[in-house]
Amino acid sequence: MTLLSRLRLNSLAGRLIAAAAVWTLFALVAGGLILSNAFRSSAEGDFDSELRTDLDALVAAAGHDRSGEIQLEPRYLSSKFQRAYSGDYWQIVPVGKGETLISHSLLDRTIAFEGLTAAKESVIAGYGDGPDNQRLRILARRIEFPIDVTAKPDDSRAYMFFVAADTSQLVQRIAEFNGTLVWSFVILGLGLVAAVFLQVRIGLQPLRKVTLSLHRIRDGSARRLEGRLPLEIEPLASELNSLIEHSAEVVGRARSYVSNLAHFLKTPLSVLASEAAAQPGPLADAVSRQVGVMRRQVDHYLARARAAGALDVLGNRTPVAGVIEDLARTLKRIHRDRALEIEVACPPALAFRGERQDLEEMAGNLIDNACKWAQGRVRVTATGTGASFALAVEDDGPGLTPQERQQVGERGERLDESVPGTGLGLAIVRDVAKLYGGSLELGGSALGGLCARLTLPAIA
Amino acid sequence: MRILLVEDDKDLQRLLKKALTDSGYVVDSATDGEEGHFLGDTEPYDAVILDLGLPKLDGVRVLEKWRKAGRNMPVLILTARDRWSDKVAGFDAGADDYLAKPFVTEELLARVRALLRRAAGLATSEIEIGPIRIDTRASRVTVAGNPVKLTSLEYRLLSYLAHHKGKVVSRTELVEHLYDQDFDRDSNTIEVFVGRLRKKLDTDLIQTVRGLGYVLDDKQAD
Numbered sequence: 001m002t003l004l005s006r007l008r009l010n011s012l013a014g015r016l017i018a019a020a021a022v023w024t025l026f027a028l029v030a031g032g033l034i035l036s037n038a039f040r041s042s043a044e045g046d047f048d049s050e051l052r053t054d055l056d057a058l059v060a061a062a063g064h065d066r067s068g069e070i071q072l073e074p075r076y077l078s079s080k081f082q083r084a085y086s087g088d089y090w091q092i093v094p095v096g097k098g099e100t101l102i103s104h105s106l107l108d109r110t111i112a113f114e115g116l117t118a119a120k121e122s123v124i125a126g127y128g129d130g131p132d133n134q135r136l137r138i139l140a141r142r143i144e145f146p147i148d149v150t151a152k153p154d155d156s157r158a159y160m161f162f163v164a165a166d167t168s169q170l171v172q173r174i175a176e177f178n179g180t181l182v183w184s185f186v187i188l189g190l191g192l193v194a195a196v197f198l199q200v201r202i203g204l205q206p207l208r209k210v211t212l213s214l215h216r217i218r219d220g221s222a223r224r225l226e227g228r229l230p231l232e233i234e235p236l237a238s239e240l241n242s243l244i245e246h247s248a249e250v251v252g253r254a255r256s257y258v259s260n261l262a263h264f265l266k267t268p269l270s271v272l273a274s275e276a277a278a279q280p281g282p283l284a285d286a287v288s289r290q291v292g293v294m295r296r297q298v299d300h301y302l303a304r305a306r307a308a309g310a311l312d313v314l315g316n317r318t319p320v321a322g323v324i325e326d327l328a329r330t331l332k333r334i335h336r337d338r339a340l341e342i343e344v345a346c347p348p349a350l351a352f353r354g355e356r357q358d359l360e361e362m363a364g365n366l367i368d369n370a371c372k373w374a375q376g377r378v379r380v381t382a383t384g385t386g387a388s389f390a391l392a393v394e395d396d397g398p399g400l401t402p403q404e405r406q407q408v409g410e411r412g413e414r415l416d417e418s419v420p421g422t423g424l425g426l427a428i429v430r431d432v433a434k435l436y437g438g439s440l441e442l443g444g445s446a447l448g449g450l451c452a453r454l455t456l457p458a459i460a
Numbered sequence: 461m462r463i464l465l466v467e468d469d470k471d472l473q474r475l476l477k478k479a480l481t482d483s484g485y486v487v488d489s490a491t492d493g494e495e496g497h498f499l500g501d502t503e504p505y506d507a508v509i510l511d512l513g514l515p516k517l518d519g520v521r522v523l524e525k526w527r528k529a530g531r532n533m534p535v536l537i538l539t540a541r542d543r544w545s546d547k548v549a550g551f552d553a554g555a556d557d558y559l560a561k562p563f564v565t566e567e568l569l570a571r572v573r574a575l576l577r578r579a580a581g582l583a584t585s586e587i588e589i590g591p592i593r594i595d596t597r598a599s600r601v602t603v604a605g606n607p608v609k610l611t612s613l614e615y616r617l618l619s620y621l622a623h624h625k626g627k628v629v630s631r632t633e634l635v636e637h638l639y640d641q642d643f644d645r646d647s648n649t650i651e652v653f654v655g656r657l658r659k660k661l662d663t664d665l666i667q668t669v670r671g672l673g674y675v676l677d678d679k680q681a682d
Contacts, residue, residue, distance in 0.1 A: 263513065266540035270562035271471045274479075277565060295562055326548045333551050334558065337574070357545055364544030 068157030087166030220317025373397035394445035466496030493517025527554035621676035630673035
């Protein structure tokens with residue numbers, strides 16, 4: 001398929017315009033032919049009736065004597081027959097022997113009459129060639145003059161009266177008309193197609209609005225299709241909105257179930273842990289261990305359930321600067337005993353393509369980790385590069401060797417028991433980042449300690 | 461020191477109350493947000509342990525209302541909600557510390573001690589006033605290096621005065637913060653205990669301010 005036909009078939013606008021164009025073409029051609037024919041008949045009819053008048057005049061001008069000879073009275077004849085090769089001619093041909101009389105305009109030629117055509121009131125019509133390559137329209141009539149000199153009362157002499165006129169002007173008139181018809185119909189046709197094009201564009205405008213709306217939903221700047229839409233699209237739009245709401249509800253509900261489960265498990269786990277600690281013994285040891293296992297499982301699945309939901313919901317958008325500032329403020333208070341300096345640098349317009357709480361979890365864990373290990377300085381820098389952005393969290397603490405970085409990141413192990421907090425923190429950050437198609441890299445920082453670099457999708 | 465514990469889970473409440481009382485604190489407890497808010501609003505506490513997921517009134521709201529009314533006692537939030545957004549909300553509402561469940565009781569006790577220290581403007585868990593040294597973690601007192609044996613109430617009295625070093629503390633205040641609600645709240649017994657404490661410490665750093673109360677300070681007043 002050519003590009004053109006592929007485009008046409010796939011587009012509503014294309015189809016509508018193509019159909020209109022074809023129909024317009026067909027209608028205009030048919031109309032044009034009809035008009036052309038009508039004009040031609042009319043023009044030829046006018047031509048013939050003028051010629052008919054000339055014929056009648058010729059007949060009237062032909063008097064006769066008693067022996068049936070024609071006596072012409074020139075004053076009945078128009079001057080147009082005088083001029084040589086004027087295009088108007090007459091000719092009287094006796095049936096039988098006798099002299100052919102011709103008009104002055106014929107000079108010395110005669111008209112050859114091509115074939116007989118249908119007789120109408122005994123007028124015979126046809127075409128012939130005239131002088132100067134003129135194409136002539138010819139009308140003829142047989143007239144009989146009675147002869148008085150002979151004894152038989154029925155004796156008469158018959159003559160064929162011919163009049164002819166050059167059709168070139170007629171032909172030109174018709175051609176001119178056709179010319180005008182053609183170009184005016186072409187313009188009309190183009191105009192109609194243009195009008196259809198405009199109508200289609202205006203008519204399909206709501207669909208374009210819907211497309212824009214969908215883009216906004218994708219980007220997270222809207223949560224539903226907004227605005228009034230025409231009757232035909234309204235059902236589609238309201239179904240889509242219901243679907244979005246429903247989907248968000250389902251995800252929200254699933255999340256809250258998981259959240260609630262975790263919440264309601266944590267308190268009993270606390271109680272068990274404390275009771276076990278209070279009454280040492282083999283049972284208490286077993287309980288403590290199992291509580292530890294349960295706690296890790298709860299954290300593990302809770303973190304993943306929170307993040308996994310993010311991918312199904314359309315258009316999440318989280319401004320990054322606000323989240324980082326909230327976390328920095330809170331972490332300063334949490335670690336206030338240590339007089340830490342937390343520097344934050346984030347472009348104000350930067351937005352994360354995902355859920356707020358997921359960004360909070362990831363950034364919170366990273367900054368908290370940095371605070372725990374830092375000697376005095378923590379630096380958080382966000383840089384956007386089009387479709388993604390990078391969050392770098394650095395500290396001036398002891399940092400990690402490449403092997404240690406590997407261990408901490410991959411298996412979620414804690415390396416140093418002296419600083420409290422589950423090693424799951426970094427592993428969770430890495431997993432959630434992966435769910436968003438991003439990544440977590442651990443490296444060295446210019447400040448002297450660890451640099452944790454989180455890459456996530458952004459909204460451009 | 462008087463602590464308010466607001467926790468709706470009965471088992472956990474019982475456990476924590478016991479642990480706190482064993483550490484020498486006087487503990488009042490509430491099982492829902494409204495009761496907790498009312499107590500914190502009307503009674504004097506040195507610290508509050510506040511759960512967030514409370515019936516009747518949410519913990520964050522309780523805290524917001526306290527702060528708005530000017531109740532500035534240190535508050536430690538204890539909750540299963542440990543998402544960062546919850547922590548941000550908790551601190552923004554006015555919390556001083558945040559401990560997520562499940563936790564180890566020891567950690568809770570350490571955090572409470574830290575809260576009280578911070579509120580008193582003390583930097584470490586050891587308090588020094590003149591020759592008196594108090595190890596708040598182990599609840600041990602030494603004077604000029606020599607350990608001194610104190611009863612529970614005597615220790616609590618000394619600790620309270622030490623946490624309010626340089627400030628005059630009235631007898632009523634001492635009664636409110638050191639005695640459980642059930643005990644006989646007779647301010648005369650406070651005098652007896654102060655006397656006993658002075659004797660054991662063998663120091664005159666605990667001053668009596670006539671008509672106002674007592675003050676523990678290492679600055680010698682001229």
